Amino acid sequence: MYSHKLLKPDGRKLKLYSRYPITSQLEAPSPSNEPVQANPHLRWHPLRGEWVAYASHRQGRTFMPPPEYNPLAPTTNPDFPTELPQGKYDVAVFDNRFPSLIPTANNPPDTIVETLPANGACEVVVFTQDARATLSSLELEHLDLLLEVWGDRTRELGLNPQIQYVLPFENKGVEVGVTLHHPHGQIYAYPFIPPVPARMLSMQQEYYEKHHRGLLQDLIQKEIADNQRIIYEDEYAIAFVPVCARYPYEVWIAPKEPVSNFMGLTPEQRWGLAKALKTVTLKYDGLWNRPFPYLMAWFGAPTDGLAHPEAHLHAEFFPPYRTSERLKYLAGTELAAGMFANDALPEEKAKELQAVMVNIEEPISA
Amino acid sequence: MYSHKLLKPDGRKLKLYSRYPITSQLEAPSPSNEPVQANPHLRWHPLRGEWVAYASHRQGRTFMPPPEYNPLAPTTNPDFPTELPQGKYDVAVFDNRFPSLIPTANNPPDTIVETLPANGACEVVVFTQDARATLSSLELEHLDLLLEVWGDRTRELGLNPQIQYVLPFENKGVEVGVTLHHPHGQIYAYPFIPPVPARMLSMQQEYYEKHHRGLLQDLIQKEIADNQRIIYEDEYAIAFVPVCARYPYEVWIAPKEPVSNFMGLTPEQRWGLAKALKTVTLKYDGLWNRPFPYLMAWFGAPTDGLAHPEAHLHAEFFPPYRTSERLKYLAGTELAAGMFANDALPEEKAKELQAVMVNIEEPISA
Numbered sequence: 001m002y003s004h005k006l007l008k009p010d011g012r013k014l015k016l017y018s019r020y021p022i023t024s025q026l027e028a029p030s031p032s033n034e035p036v037q038a039n040p041h042l043r044w045h046p047l048r049g050e051w052v053a054y055a056s057h058r059q060g061r062t063f064m065p066p067p068e069y070n071p072l073a074p075t076t077n078p079d080f081p082t083e084l085p086q087g088k089y090d091v092a093v094f095d096n097r098f099p100s101l102i103p104t105a106n107n108p109p110d111t112i113v114e115t116l117p118a119n120g121a122c123e124v125v126v127f128t129q130d131a132r133a134t135l136s137s138l139e140l141e142h143l144d145l146l147l148e149v150w151g152d153r154t155r156e157l158g159l160n161p162q163i164q165y166v167l168p169f170e171n172k173g174v175e176v177g178v179t180l181h182h183p184h185g186q187i188y189a190y191p192f193i194p195p196v197p198a199r200m201l202s203m204q205q206e207y208y209e210k211h212h213r214g215l216l217q218d219l220i221q222k223e224i225a226d227n228q229r230i231i232y233e234d235e236y237a238i239a240f241v242p243v244c245a246r247y248p249y250e251v252w253i254a255p256k257e258p259v260s261n262f263m264g265l266t267p268e269q270r271w272g273l274a275k276a277l278k279t280v281t282l283k284y285d286g287l288w289n290r291p292f293p294y295l296m297a298w299f300g301a302p303t304d305g306l307a308h309p310e311a312h313l314h315a316e317f318f319p320p321y322r323t324s325e326r327l328k329y330l331a332g333t334e335l336a337a338g339m340f341a342n343d344a345l346p347e348e349k350a351k352e353l354q355a356v357m358v359n360i361e362e363p364i365s366a
Numbered sequence: 367m368y369s370h371k372l373l374k375p376d377g378r379k380l381k382l383y384s385r386y387p388i389t390s391q392l393e394a395p396s397p398s399n400e401p402v403q404a405n406p407h408l409r410w411h412p413l414r415g416e417w418v419a420y421a422s423h424r425q426g427r428t429f430m431p432p433p434e435y436n437p438l439a440p441t442t443n444p445d446f447p448t449e450l451p452q453g454k455y456d457v458a459v460f461d462n463r464f465p466s467l468i469p470t471a472n473n474p475p476d477t478i479v480e481t482l483p484a485n486g487a488c489e490v491v492v493f494t495q496d497a498r499a500t501l502s503s504l505e506l507e508h509l510d511l512l513l514e515v516w517g518d519r520t521r522e523l524g525l526n527p528q529i530q531y532v533l534p535f536e537n538k539g540v541e542v543g544v545t546l547h548h549p550h551g552q553i554y555a556y557p558f559i560p561p562v563p564a565r566m567l568s569m570q571q572e573y574y575e576k577h578h579r580g581l582l583q584d585l586i587q588k589e590i591a592d593n594q595r596i597i598y599e600d601e602y603a604i605a606f607v608p609v610c611a612r613y614p615y616e617v618w619i620a621p622k623e624p625v626s627n628f629m630g631l632t633p634e635q636r637w638g639l640a641k642a643l644k645t646v647t648l649k650y651d652g653l654w655n656r657p658f659p660y661l662m663a664w665f666g667a668p669t670d671g672l673a674h675p676e677a678h679l680h681a682e683f684f685p686p687y688r689t690s691e692r693l694k695y696l697a698g699t700e701l702a703a704g705m706f707a708n709d710a711l712p713e714e715k716a717k718e719l720q721a722v723m724v725n726i727e728e729p730i731s732a
Contacts (some may be wrong), residue, residue: 045610046581048562049569052610053699053707056714100699100707111609112588169698177695188699195704196414203415215412222478243477244411244418297702318701329543330696332535333419333466333554335684336663338561341419341466348422 009033012095017149029081040118041108050195053100053118072182091149096122119162121189131182136281143274151262157189158303165190165302173293175320208310214258216312229350232279237272239280241350246340248322254314261300282358294319375399378461383515395447406484407474419466419484438548457515462488485528487555497548502647509640517628523555524669531556531668539659541686574676580624582678595716598645603638605646607716612706614688620680627666648724660685
């Protein structure tokens with residue numbers, strides 16, 4: 001993997017990735033040359049025992065681009081610079097213009113609860129230069145590169161001793177609030193282990209200490225033996241609707257053997273995950289013959305400098321639909337109590353996805 | 367408070383409430399006479415360490431009501447029975463036809479994770495017979511009755527030794543997925559203390575053991591001293607945008623002194639909460655001069671038979687809007703990591719709500 005670092009005129013960082021060498025003639029554009037003014041802070045929520053991030057952005061929004069303007073497409077019109085230069089590269093990562101966490105946050109306000117600077121990072125990951133692509137339409141080589149990029153981001157962000165946890169995710173579809181359809185994801189790098197990964201790690205640690213094996217490793221073995229909810233399987237990777245799915249079309253992707261983070265993947269495991277990722281997203285899009293919205297997040301080990309043999313890298317997809325016509329709204333029991341009520345059995349939803357035939361080797365036109 | 371219990375032809379329970387005696391001549395209708403077939407079960411989510419409820423409902427939906435049909439309005443056309451009889455009463459509570467938890471669940475399936483019958487209860491609380499009312503338009507006496515009804519439900523459901531926690535909530539508005547606009551809420555009664563209340567109780571318990579005072583009690587005192595985010599205050603009750611709001615327009619309502627559940631409220635405290643509830647909902651509706659959607663949930667002590675001096679009854683409102691035009695979608699950091707990112711400061715949103723003038727004594731026409 002080749003990469004090339006650039007600095008935007010507003011001070012934000014840009015890093016380009018490719019399987020081929022990247023020319024150093026590129027200049028990093030930015031939709032605005034004004035430095036990002038963000039200075040987010042954290043407040044402690046004493047009743048839930050968790051941090052909340054506050055970021056108020058008040059930049060003068062004088063920038064009025066044409067309606068077809070796509071800030072994630074490579075810049076072609078110098079009057080309306082985008083986030084990305086023209087040139088040969090496959091994946092691009094840059095600092096979010098509207099970050100909830102930044103490396104240089106300082107002087108949090110005094111409040112009646114504990115506050116901290118919201119030190120961390122928020123990055124945008126542009127999956128491809130092709131505005132009409134989706135993860136399902138990218139070639140396996142491209143997905144394999146993306147998995148390696150997520151590893152590079154985890155490693156590089158994790159070098160910052162402030163950063164304890166790196167979460168790559170993708171929000172996809174208007175149904176989950178996405179207005180920018182150029183294929184992209186985000187990375188949040190936190191100065192603490194956030195509540196959900198913290199809970200998962202503690203459950204995994206407890207299991208590991210008791211059984212000297214991984215919790216997810218053993219669950220995967222049981223899923224394979226049960227053979228009811230598997231969506232994809234090869235020697236190295238697996239995708240399945242988990243027996244305990246909270247969302248009707250929830251799917252998890254993981255290496256079969258426990259690997260604590262992206263950097264620990266062998267090339268074979270990464271290739272297996274690329275195939276699983278392509279299979280799942282193709283099946284999603286094929287289910288109702290239309291783009292399928294979801295939130296996808298990758299959970300690995302913290303970047304806290306400690307060994308995490310309990311951690312097992314995996315992705316979880318949370319799709320908002322419960323049928324082709326009906327959204328699953330998170331309401332009282334999910335948001336206020338934290339108990340999910342799923343009106344579909346994981347076995348049934350897995351059958352629907354199993355029935356969608358896909359060919360991951362065939363190039364797809366967007 | 368008067369109440370009257372009835373049994374629906376399909377076996378579900380109905381209870382009517384009023385400040386005046388209720389005639390015993392009423393008969394409980396039901397949109398369908400077929401017994402509810404639900405037999406929900408729970409599966410253990412080993413990675414998150416929480417229960418997930420599964421309920422698949424497969425009743426033949428031959429029932430085709432006219433478009434103006436409102437199943438929560440008192441029955442007027444015998445050809446299309448609703449959930450409620452005609453007659454004089456103010457609040458009605460009945461078993462949900464599509465429950466995720468029922469008292470008689472049994473024989474959960476064998477899966478590769480632990481399963482349990484989803485024993486508990488799901489109730490619908492019809493706030494008034496007036497289909498066009500909202501909590502903001504109801505008279506204080508009516509809200510006071512509703513608070514007492516929530517107490518009666520908590521007490522009665524809590525008598526079932528299976529039930530450990532009772533959560534009354536209201537989902538309001540199409541934005542949160544509500545299609546039925548007759549003013550109503552729901553109650554979930556759980557066979558365990560769900561994750562969110564469990565976390566809150568554990569934070570409160572830790573604080574109580576250390577300080578011999580309530581966590582929320584002290585936070586309220588600090589909110590009063592800080593005097594920046596208060597929306598309503600009288601001698602007994604308070605409403606405020608919490609310093610650690612996760613949603614831009616989040617508001618909490620609580621008695622000032624710690625009371626662990628609805629049943630422990632004095633009449634003065636309950637009246638104060640009614641006034642706070644009316645003030646907050648009127649201000650919400652007045653903010654943009656249109657109905658304001660929200661999720662409202664009431665958190666009290668578990669019904670596990672133990673003393674809970676740490677628990678402090680309070681309501682939390684989670685509104686989905688962040689500005690008049692923009693929804694706050696829960697995405698990667700909120701749903702996958704569990705860290706909320708709020709792009710508004712609680713102090714600013716509190717000012718917006720403080721500026722909305724309301725008169726809670728004046729009758730409002732729907």
